[in-house]
Amino acid sequence: MRETFGGMKQAAASATALAMTGNQQMEGLAVSPYAAGSHMQRQPQVDEIKSTKCGASTPINAVRVLSPVSRRRIPGEADVGWAAGIMDGEGCIHIARQTYGTTGRRPTYRLRLQITQNDETLLKEFEWSVGVAGRIYSPKPSRKQNKVCHTLNYDGTRAFTVLARLFEHLRRKRPQAALAVEFRDNCDIHRHTGPKGCSEAIWELRQWYYERMRDLKWC
Template identity: 35%
Template sequence: MSHQRKNNTHAICRRKPAKLKRTLATFNHDELKYLAWNKSPLAAELVRQYLPKRYVQIVLKLLDLSNAAGLFDGEGSITLAKAFRDCGNGFNFRLRVQIPQNCLETLRTFQERVGESGRLGRLKHRDSYTRPIHLLVYDGAHAYNVLKKLRPFLVRKADEADVVFSYFDTAHPGRHFGPGGVPSEIWEIRERCHQALGCLK
C-alpha cells in the first residue's frame, strides 16, 4: 500500500462510524489488512455497519485471523520435530506449531479463531513460574492448516511458515514409500528444510 493511501486508511480508522462517508465495500485488500493489522477499535463495527451483508462474516473472520496471527508472531513457535521410530532412518520429521501462555482464555480464543483442533494442556510447574503456564499444540495437518490461515498476516514468522510450505510441497511428508524407504533425494530435502527452519530461529 502506498504511503498516501496508508495515511488515508489510518485517518478513516479514527473517524466515528456516524461520520464515515466512505464504505468498506470500496476498500481494497491491502486497506482491509491495514485495518485488521492495526486492530482499530472501530474495525468490527465498521464492517457490520457499512459492508454488504454477504461480505460481513468473511471480513470479520479475516479480522479474527489477523489478531490470532499477531499473538502467534510474538508467542508461537514452528518446529519440524524429530519423531523416532523403529524402521527406515530411525526417525522422521513432524510439523508442530505451539503457543505457551499464562492466560488459558487467550489460548481458547486463539483456537476458536483459527478453527483447528489442537491439544490444550498445562505445563509442569517450575519455581520460575509466577503463574500456571498453558500450552496449545497443533501437529501435522492441523499445524499446516493453522499456518495457511495465518500466513497472510504473519510478519516475524512469515519466513518460517514459507519453509514449512516448501517442505510439504517438495518433501512429501505424508507419502509412504514402501519397503525401500524414503529415497535419498527426498530425505535430503527434508533435512535441508529442517536445517533452514532452525536457522530462522
C-alpha cells in the same frame, strides 16, 4: 507455490468460520502460497475443543462454537489478524524430528506449531479465531514452577491448516510459514512408504528443511 496447497486448502475451507468478500478472496490468493482457487469460500465451522485445569494434555471431545472472550459465534478478519499477531509474537513454527535410537529406523519429520501462555483463555480464543482445534497441555504446578504454563500444540495437517488461515496476516513468522510450504511440497511428508520407500535425496532434503527452519528461528 501458490497452487501447491489445493487439497489442504479445500479441507481448510470446510473447517473455517470466516466470511470474506470477493475482493478479499482475490487479494488473499494474490499473496498466499496456501491459496487453492478463487472459488473457495470460508464456511462456518464447529470445532471440538475441551479445556483442562491440570494433567498432561487435553482430549478434543467437546464443542465450542462461541468465542470465550466476546461470546461471538463467527470470527472475522480482525480475529484472524489478532491470531496472526499472537503467532508472530508468542508462537513457534518448527519442524519436529523424532529419532529411534539404534533401531536403524529413519527419523520422522513433521510440522509443529506451539504457543505457550499463562492465560489459558487466550489459547482458547486463538483456537476459535483460526477455526482449528488443537491440544492444550497444562502441566501441574511444581515447587520450581508454581504457576501453570499452558501450551497449545498443532501437529501435521492441522498445523498447515492454521498457517493457511494466518499467512496473509503474518509478518515476523512469514518466512518460516513460506518454508513450511516448501517442506510439504518437496519432501512428500504425508506419504508413508516405509524406511526404503523414498529416495536418499528425499531423506536428505527433509533434514535440510529441518536445519533451515531451525536456522530461521535465530534470524
